[in-house]
Amino acid sequence: MKLQKLTGVWIPLVSIFFGLLAGAIIMLLFGYNPVAGYIALWNGAFEEPYYTGETIRLITPYILSGLAVAFAFRTGLLNIGVEGQVLVGWLASVWIGLAFNLPMIIHLPLAIIAAIIAGGLWGFIPGYLKAKFHVHEVIITIMMNYVALYSVNAIIRNVLTDGSERTEHVAETASLKVEWLTQLMPNSNVHAGIILAVGAALFYWYFIEKTKYGFELKAVGYNSYASEYAGMSVKRNIMVSMAISGGFAGLAGAMEGIGNFGYMTLNNGFTNIGFDGIAIALLGGNTAVGVVMAAGLFGVLKNGALNMPLSAGVPHELVDIITALIIFFVAASYMIILFREKLTNIFNNVKTKLQKGRGK
Amino acid sequence: MSAIIDVLQSIIPSAFMFATPLIFTALGGVLSERSGIINIGLEGLMIMGAFVGVIVNLELYNILGSSLTPWVSILIAAIVGALFASLHAIATVTFRADQVVSGVAINFLALGIGLFLIKQIYGKGQTDMVQGMLRSTDIPLLSDIPIIGPIFFENTYYTNWIAVILAFVVWYVIFKTPFGLRLRSVGEHPFAADSVGINVNRMRYIAVMLSGFFGGAGGAIFALTFAGNFYQGTISGQGFIALAAVVFGKWHPIGALGAALFFGVAQSLSVIGSGIPLLQNIPSVYLQIAPYVLTILALVGLVGRAEAPKSLGTPFVKGSR
Numbered sequence: 001m002k003l004q005k006l007t008g009v010w011i012p013l014v015s016i017f018f019g020l021l022a023g024a025i026i027m028l029l030f031g032y033n034p035v036a037g038y039i040a041l042w043n044g045a046f047e048e049p050y051y052t053g054e055t056i057r058l059i060t061p062y063i064l065s066g067l068a069v070a071f072a073f074r075t076g077l078l079n080i081g082v083e084g085q086v087l088v089g090w091l092a093s094v095w096i097g098l099a100f101n102l103p104m105i106i107h108l109p110l111a112i113i114a115a116i117i118a119g120g121l122w123g124f125i126p127g128y129l130k131a132k133f134h135v136h137e138v139i140i141t142i143m144m145n146y147v148a149l150y151s152v153n154a155i156i157r158n159v160l161t162d163g164s165e166r167t168e169h170v171a172e173t174a175s176l177k178v179e180w181l182t183q184l185m186p187n188s189n190v191h192a193g194i195i196l197a198v199g200a201a202l203f204y205w206y207f208i209e210k211t212k213y214g215f216e217l218k219a220v221g222y223n224s225y226a227s228e229y230a231g232m233s234v235k236r237n238i239m240v241s242m243a244i245s246g247g248f249a250g251l252a253g254a255m256e257g258i259g260n261f262g263y264m265t266l267n268n269g270f271t272n273i274g275f276d277g278i279a280i281a282l283l284g285g286n287t288a289v290g291v292v293m294a295a296g297l298f299g300v301l302k303n304g305a306l307n308m309p310l311s312a313g314v315p316h317e318l319v320d321i322i323t324a325l326i327i328f329f330v331a332a333s334y335m336i337i338l339f340r341e342k343l344t345n346i347f348n349n350v351k352t353k354l355q356k357g358r359g360k
Numbered sequence: 361m362s363a364i365i366d367v368l369q370s371i372i373p374s375a376f377m378f379a380t381p382l383i384f385t386a387l388g389g390v391l392s393e394r395s396g397i398i399n400i401g402l403e404g405l406m407i408m409g410a411f412v413g414v415i416v417n418l419e420l421y422n423i424l425g426s427s428l429t430p431w432v433s434i435l436i437a438a439i440v441g442a443l444f445a446s447l448h449a450i451a452t453v454t455f456r457a458d459q460v461v462s463g464v465a466i467n468f469l470a471l472g473i474g475l476f477l478i479k480q481i482y483g484k485g486q487t488d489m490v491q492g493m494l495r496s497t498d499i500p501l502l503s504d505i506p507i508i509g510p511i512f513f514e515n516t517y518y519t520n521w522i523a524v525i526l527a528f529v530v531w532y533v534i535f536k537t538p539f540g541l542r543l544r545s546v547g548e549h550p551f552a553a554d555s556v557g558i559n560v561n562r563m564r565y566i567a568v569m570l571s572g573f574f575g576g577a578g579g580a581i582f583a584l585t586f587a588g589n590f591y592q593g594t595i596s597g598q599g600f601i602a603l604a605a606v607v608f609g610k611w612h613p614i615g616a617l618g619a620a621l622f623f624g625v626a627q628s629l630s631v632i633g634s635g636i637p638l639l640q641n642i643p644s645v646y647l648q649i650a651p652y653v654l655t656i657l658a659l660v661g662l663v664g665r666a667e668a669p670k671s672l673g674t675p676f677v678k679g680s681r
Binding site: 026030078080129133135136138139140142143144145146147150151153154158268269275278279282315317318319320321323324325327328330331332333334335338 | 398400447450451454455456457458460461462464465466467468469471472473475476479480593596597600601603604607643645648649651652653655656659660661668
C-alpha cells in the first residue's frame with residue numbers, strides 16, 4: 001500500500017485548492033455568487049462565539065477519528081471500521097455515565113477509558129482476524145460497522161432503556177462540559193474534549209515518532225517481510241495497531257457521548273465521523289500535525305456550511321461535494337503529479353525555445 | 361402443511377423483494393472486482409441510481425404513464441450510474457488512486473450531488489413521492505402452478521425475475537465467453553493478460569462502468585420498490601450489503617445471487633419475523649446482523665474459504681514488472 005508515502009505537503013494543499021475551486025465553479029453554474037458563498041461559510045464557522053464553539057465541538061471527534069485512521073494507515077492497514085468503533089465507544093461512555101454514582105475524579109476517567117477499551121476491542125477483532133486468517137481488514141471492518149450499528153441500537157432499546165429511542169442524560173460527574181468553556185462560547189456544545197483530542201494527537205506523535213513500538217508498527221507498514229526478518233512479530237503488530245486505532249475511535253465516540261450530546265439515541269445510519277476520518281487522515285498525510293489541521297479544515301467547512309443556505313442561499317450539501325472531491329484529488333495524487341510534470345514540461349519547453357530564440 | 365405454505369408465502373415474496381436490488385448491485389460488484397478493481401463505492405452507485413430513478417420518475421410520469429415510467433427511470437438511472445462509475449475508473453485505473461479511498465469518495469460524492477441537486481430542483485431536503493412505482497403482479501401461467509405458483513409467481517415483481525435471469529447471463533458472460541475470460545485474466549494476472557494483447561485498462565474501465573450500470577439499476581429498483589422518494593436515508597447500507605454478497609458469494613455471479621437471496625431472507629425475517637410463530641422469540645437484532653456476521657465467518661473460512669481475484673486492489677502499471 002502506498003498510502004504512507006503521501007506525506008508531501010503540496011498534494012493536500014493542491015487538492016484543497018482544487019476542491020474549493022470546484023465548489024466555486026458549481027456555485028457559479030447554479031447562479032450563486034461564490035465569494036458570497038465562501039464568506040457565508042467563513043462567518044458560519046467563526047462570526048460569533050457560538051459558531052466558533054460549534055466548530056470546535058465538531059473538530060474534536062474529527063481529530064480523533066482522523067488519528068484512528070492514520071494510526072492504522074501507518075501500519076499499512078485501512079480501518080474503515082472507525083464508524084462502528086465510534087458507536088461502541090459512544091455507547092460505553094454513556095453506559096458508564098448512567099450506571100454509576102461516583103465522584104467526578106473517578107467517574108469521568110472511567111467513562112473515557114471504557115470508551116477507549118470498547119473501541120479498542122471493536123478494532124482488535126478485525127486485527128485478530130487479519131493476523132490469524134489473513135482476511136482483508138476492509139471487508140471485515142465494514143461488516144463490523146453494521147454489527148455495531150444494530151447491536152448498539154438493540155442495547156439502547158432493550159438494556160439501557162425500556163424500549164425508548166434515547167437514553168437518559170449521563171450524570172454531571174461523567175460529563176465533559178465545563179463551565180468556563182461554555183461561558184466563553186455561550187449556547188454552544190463546546191466541551192473539554194478538545195483538550196483530550198489535542199492530547200491524543202501529542203500522544204500519537206510521541207508514540208509513532210519516539211517509541212520503539214511506534215517504530216515497529218511503522219516498519220511493519222513499510223515492509224512486513226523485512227520486519228518479520230528483523231525479528232518483529234507482524235501478526236502482533238497488526239493486532240496492536242488495530243486495537244490502538246480502535247481506541248482512538250472509541251475516544252471519538254466518547255466525545256459525542258459524554259461531551260456533545262450527553263446521551264445516546266438510536267441511530268438509523270452512521271455518524272460519518274469515521275468516514276470523514278479517512279479523508280482527514282489522508283489529507284493530513286497521516287501525521288499528528290496534519291491530522292489536527294485537516295480536522296480543523298473539515299470542522300470549519302462542515303459547520304460553516306450550515307450558514308450558507310441562510311446567508312447566501314447555497315445548499316449546505318455543496319460542502320459534501322467539495323470534501324468528496326478533496327478526497328478524490330488526494331487519492332488520485334498521481335493526477336496532480338502528472339499535472340505538475342506537464343506544467344514543468346511546458347515551462348521547460350518555453351524556456352528552451354526562448355533560449356534558442358536568443359541564441360539565433 | 362398449509363401453515364408452512366402460508367409462512368413461505370409471506371416470507372419468500374418479501375425476501376425476494378429485498379434481494380432484487382442487492383442482486384443487481386452485487387452482480388455489478390462481481391464484474392468490477394473480477395477485473396481487479398475493488399468497489400466500495402457500490403453504495404454510492406446505488407445512491408446515484410436511486411436519485412436519478414426518482415427524479416426521472418417524477419419528471420416523466422405525466423408523459424410516459426404508469427406502465428412505462430418505472431422502466432425508463434431504471435434504464436436512465438443505470439446509464440447515469442455507468443457514467444458516474446467512470447469517475448471511479450478514471451481515479452483508480454488512469455490515476456492509480458487507492459481503490460478503497462476512491463470508493464469512499466464515490467459514496468460521499470453521490471450523496472452530496474444527490475442532496476444538492478434535490479435542494480436545487482425542489483427546494484427541500486427530500487422529493488415528493490413518485491407515482492410510477494414498480495408494481496407487483498401475478499405472472500401469467502406460472503402463477504397457476506399449484507404450491508410453487510402462489511409462493512414464487514403470485515404478487516411478485518418482474519424485476520425479481522429479471523435479476524435472477526441476469527445473474528445467469530453474467531455467469532455465462534464471465535465464464536463462457538472470450539470477453540469473460542479476458543475480464544478474469546485482467547483481474548488475476550494483468551501482466552500475463554497484457555502480454556497476449558489484452559488492453560488491461562480498457563477492460564477495467566468497461567468492468568467498472570458495468571458495475572455502475574447495475575448498481576444504478578439496483579438503486580433505482582430499491583427506490584421504486586420501497587422508498588418511493590429520495591432523501592438522505594433512501595439508500596442506507598444496501599450497497600454495503602451488496603458488497604457483502606459479492607464476498608459471501610465468492611466473487612461468483614451465482615454465488616452472489618444466492619448470497620443476495622439469503623440476505624433478502626434475513627432482512628425480510630427481521631421485518632416480518634415477529635409475525636411468525638417459530639421466530640417470534642428471536643430478537644430482531646440477530647436477524648439484522650446475520651448477513652454481516654455470516655460474511656465475516658465466510659471470510660474467516662468457517663463457511664468455505666472466499667478467495668478474492670489475485671490482483672484485486674492493485675493498479676496496473678505497464679512495464680513495472
